[in-house]
Amino acid sequence: MEKAITVLPGDGIGPEVMKGTLRVLKAIESRFHHRFTVTEMPIGGNAIDETGNPLPPETIEQCKKSDAVLLGAVGGPKWDGMEQRPEQGLLRIRKELNVFANVRPVKAFGPLADIAPLKPALLENVDLVFVRELTGGIYFGQPKERKGSDEAVDTLYYHRKEIERVVKKAFVLAASRKKKLTSVDKANVLESSKLWREVVDETAKHYPDVKVEHMLVDNAAMQLVRNPAQFDVIVTENMFGDILSDEASMITGSLGMLASASLSEEGPGLYEPVHGSAPDIAGTNAANPLGMILSAAMMLRHSFHMNDEADAIELAVQEVLNANFRTGDISSNKDKVSTTDQVVEQLIYRLEDNAAAATLIEVYV
């Protein structure tokens, strides 16, 4: 199969984790006989440096005509305080591609129980997915402005239609899984949350097999560490989903482990790890590349329907963890810390080795 992928490495550790991910995709290309045409474009701080714009029109155009988009991360202290911020480029590309549903799976990886801050017993059977609304809410609402030296305003606005489409996606996902949907809001205080709850209850009538519960966001933050196994699909608005999913990354042991898919009704999906540009470790070959690589696996599965290929990557990730190759963020042994590049090499070695093993099995059966 031939596919066109636009690659937006971004800033900080973005280019570092993207470099390894492209090597993994090369290994997939040769093992499964595909052709991925990769076009790199600027976004974020590097785009500001190059063009004065965190999202140049050429980047938007290239993303829109591709089959899928892979993004590393944007931002960093270099651009703090500037009028144009790298993060504006990220928000705008999500809006341009209309990727309103951000799917963030959270599963405990067995070998990482020694590093995850929760007790091992709490990690058993955790398999939850966030569906975060991504193109509305307080990150986008107008007015959004600083008023003189003492006042500032942000606006949390939702239209019913924006809620309906993301809630529907969450119901469809829950119906295909453990059939439980937790809708997280702050309906005891926020008008937008009351509308959100109303839409969830109306949509629920079309999915009688899915058990629905409403949970206030402050309680949800607590329940995620008290008993994460109670959740199946969690649907929530943009900012709550942003914050809760970083919290939930500790179920895996590190923010560097979490992948995501940002999906629209039609058009290319945008695949990005949950973490940011991690300026504190950028340039040191220390970043965990697995969140980015697992995002590429989500791209293969969701945008290209390449399930075997995505399975192969996920299996290799599990094997690398089983073999105890870990970057510093997930290492419990300071004397055995792998670099970003070493983790990628171990992964590729397993992808190739498993392919050779599969060929041998074919020959001998």
Ligand SMILES: NC(=O)C1=CN([C@@H]2O[C@H](COP(=O)(O)OP(=O)(O)OC[C@H]3O[C@@H](n4cnc5c(N)ncnc54)[C@H](O)[C@@H]3O)[C@@H](O)[C@H]2O)C=CC1
């Ligand atoms: N999607 C994106 O592009 C995002 C961008 N950002 C931006 O990133 C910059 C830094 O933000 P922070 O709040 O520090 O969040 P961050 O997610 O970049 O880092 C938080 C902490 O997690 C660690 N970490 C993150 N990813 C890691 C990885 N792959 N391997 C090992 N450790 C990892 C970092 O070293 C840091 O200690 C800011 O400019 C922020 O706006 C933040 C979140 C998402």
Ligand SMILES: CC(C)CC(=O)C(=O)O
């Ligand atoms: C610019 C931010 C909204 C990025 C972020 O933290 C995220 O999407 O998770």
Ligand SMILES: [Mg+2]
């Ligand atoms: Mg975030």
